[in-house]
Amino acid sequence: MKASDRTESPRTSAPSVPDDRCGYVFEAGDSLSTEGDGCCLREAWDGKDRCKWHLDADKADVLREDDFRDETNLVGGVFRGSVLSGGDSLAGRRFSSGDFSGSDLSGVDLSEADLGGANLANADLRDADFTGANLRGADLTDANARGATFEDANL
Known part of the structure; x- marks a missing residue:
């Protein structure tokens, strides 16, 4: 695959990346914890461009709990439709500007997670733990957050 065949990045100043790498460019400054821009250099997945x-x-049939084990910085990630329920711990991870629309995050520990600007519309957030999480600018339209904990969360 040629670099010119890649999906457009949200920014136009993307650095040159090898064809077998993701190349997604994000504004890390959108997060409360960092400044500047970043570029994902993870391997492109299954012959795709990202x-x-x-x-x-x-991502309903793509992501599993084990996939998150060594991942902490997932800024701008697409988790749309994923099922991550059942008490998984995603505490302290960076998901700013991520897309969790329609996802099942019921019972998930997202304490201290950075979800600033994330799309959580229509997500199942029942009994999830957002203690100390950053949700500034997050879209919670039609999300079901019954029983969720938002103690000390930045809303």
């Missing part, structure tokens, strides 16, 4: 985190697709 890694599995930044591939613009429904």
